[in-house]
Amino acid sequence: MTNTDVETSRRPRREGGGRRGGASGRNPVPQLPRRKLKRLFPPMQIVSADELESIHHASLKVLSEIGMDFTLPEARDMLKKAGATVDGERVRFDPAMIEELIASAPSEFTFHARNPENDQQIGGDAITFGTVASPPNSSDMDGGRRTGNYQDYRNFLKLAQYFNCIGFLSGYPVEPIDVHASIRHLEALRDAVLLTDKPFHAYSLGTERIRDGIEIARIGRGISHEQLEREPSLFTIINTNSPLKLDTPMLRGILEMSSRNQIVCVTPFTLAGAMAPVTVAGALVEQNAEALAGIAFTQLVRKGAPVIYGGFTSNVDMKSGAPAFGTPEYMKATIVGGQLARRYKIPFRTSNTCAANTVDAQAAYESVFSLWGLTMGGGNLIMHGAGWLEGGLVASFEKFVLDCDLIQMVGEFMQPLETTEDALGVEAIREVGPGGHFFGAQHTLARYTNAFYAPIVSDWRNNQQWLAAGKPEAWQKANAVWKQALADYQEPAIDPAVKEELNAFVEKRKSEGGAPTDF
């Protein structure tokens, strides 16, 4: 087996997130190295070009005839000046105005990290997965379900850094509710810079917070204000208040972020049957109207500012009103969302979701159905990639690990199939011949080390071995893995001057009282 080293270097596979062996002294968690994923197949289309146009035109009709409420007077003034009809808070858009404004949105751009190796390409065929974001609760199988807190927040950041398949922070992986709301963004974003070197998100909760977020992103990268304006280094989710409302904190977020050329992701949360019509097509019309209005506003603030089309259409259980995720309706909405975003040549954001209460079969099948939809549908920026449980109410440590395995599998699925003459293996088949086996074939020995995906969680032992091991379920393996990952976690290197400047900024802003909490 002299070829092992050569093969390993040809296609490196299993490596730990931390240093060799890891601080835990055990073998590192078997994970794939960091890599950029590209979709090599055409995205799936489940509505025809004509049907897509009918959704598009219905959305424009909504915006021109019904309109959308913009609660910030400054935004309304800008829109009025640009040609929109303003009546109280209601803003109506001529279809041509929407089409003209959104035309300047870039189809692709780079989302910069403080470590350039973690820069993410956004748009086109690129796909990148982020952490879960914003659950008010966290859980693990030992400690159970609890209110989100600072320690769990920091631990999720460490996992985000440790796992190579995580490209960015989608937001706070869990809300650190024990940190006062006035300074929470300062503490949380400082940790995002120090505990990870991946690109991150700041919440649009008023002018002060988003300005602080932009400044922390700039300091973290150690760059000038000018360079920051050239290189988008922060993103923010702009959730419309569905149906048809953009509220003041969100509009201020767009004003601050787009004017600085930072990334805005406009995401309506259009649950069919609740905040949107009871049909998937109707919910998509509403999603599209709201997304287009928000995107148009970003381009009014700054032509060419990076913006992402966010799709988050699912359905509710009509018996209980409970939101459902990872359903067939969710898959369809995701795929049509991608069709719409590509129609506008704007990167597409979607999510890895589930409604399950625990890390059971339901959590897994709802997540893989979500991944199916978003992978085939051409998602670019995938929020809630790892850790989302209970419809987003809980960030789960075990689900985080399980999702990393799922994301890695999706990534492996996206790799091209090798069809070289050696891969076709006719000579290996000749060597073995009828009735033989390939375990000892030269072809096998030359390739076996890295031939197949090695999962993080899956247990492939036979029944006897599995019984002897105590009948572990997937969540138990995941439980052991996140603990090892935390033990093996290594804080990424940072320029001491950057760290000092960051700490000084955070302490100064804290001493000033942080941000108002009456937003």
Place this chain on the structure above:
Amino acid sequence: MTNTDVETSRRPRREGGGRRGGASGRNPVPQLPRRKLKRLFPPMQIVSADELESIHHASLKVLSEIGMDFTLPEARDMLKKAGATVDGERVRFDPAMIEELIASAPSEFTFHARNPENDQQIGGDAITFGTVASPPNSSDMDGGRRTGNYQDYRNFLKLAQYFNCIGFLSGYPVEPIDVHASIRHLEALRDAVLLTDKPFHAYSLGTERIRDGIEIARIGRGISHEQLEREPSLFTIINTNSPLKLDTPMLRGILEMSSRNQIVCVTPFTLAGAMAPVTVAGALVEQNAEALAGIAFTQLVRKGAPVIYGGFTSNVDMKSGAPAFGTPEYMKATIVGGQLARRYKIPFRTSNTCAANTVDAQAAYESVFSLWGLTMGGGNLIMHGAGWLEGGLVASFEKFVLDCDLIQMVGEFMQPLETTEDALGVEAIREVGPGGHFFGAQHTLARYTNAFYAPIVSDWRNNQQWLAAGKPEAWQKANAVWKQALADYQEPAIDPAVKEELNAFVEKRKSEGGAPTDF
């Protein structure tokens, strides 16, 4: 809500498998009505036309240069007469001979059931899901894992009949090992006819068994020998003995089945790294060579006999040799298998698999990855659709129910998205307006009953309700469902004369000693 009845009749959704209310007195299991699934989107292609040709040509090279062992002299004689080169058991095929023979295989045909409503279209855009087949063990969460037995066998048949999403019996859902091997096929196939009215499978384990199977299929349908020859009413799996061997019982199966115009599904079981090269492409070359040889032989036996291209390429864990299923490699092999089958214009068989030891998250994600591959890859006849666990060593009652939910979701995903003007919902959006909600909208009231897929297993209750219910996991819900399904099961009607003839045939064959057990 006066529209409810109208809407329900417009698009009937939830109904029980048995009579209204069910024998259990509870509400029937919420399941979708019987329906024929069609794939409306183009199948996915992950290798180019050129790469596909390179796999095709490599397979032909394997068949011409290396050849394949046919252990039955009669088969070799036929092949020699048709132009193949025979050397001992080894048969080598000129590429042109293979191409010419497979050209007569039909691209689509009907698989007839004794109840014509359960006839299955095989090929083209049609997709039909069968039960799990052939595990030597069964399990449920109460009784645990046990050797396959007659009672479990019958119970699985009842579930196959009860669940509308199950189109056919893939084989024995579990091996009834407590029935003597000489008469097992007689008892098992009699039950297949009496306990279900769906089309079924007989094993190719020697001439006598497969002849008995054909006769039982004929009697069950109450038709003449001539009509049976016009209407394929039974299928058999022909597993090659990979690598590159077709053994005597399987060849006898082809001789009996193809000569009677019954359905043969040629399925190599090509585990990359074990019975096939360690590369997915190499395993596909071997799969394709073996499948082509078997398919060619069916057409030599009878030009135009219905035949299915079976793909069952997965990989092994190279550390342990354990077979892996539902992996990224499995997905790719499934999709390329579909590309190959379509190249030959032959229906494609694939499977819903997993390697998990229990009905946990792993079982679910491996299954949904399988379903993803086979749905996007254009599978037509889906074996092991419901109940497969532990790499096929176990038929699980809970997994059966879980899989029915997954199959239904795949079926829902395949339904076209309604984009009528009413579905686009602009008037509903106008009615509700910014800041409102859609729960009480006219559009919602008119559609809510059947707006969304209602799952069998998924638990969408909020955390408080879920905790109060005792924190049930998905398998616990599935456990309750299969018990209710068995309680509510209704034996399908049958013509008494048919039943009498069937019983007489089975008893006569049993009194003759059944079939030899030294095959």
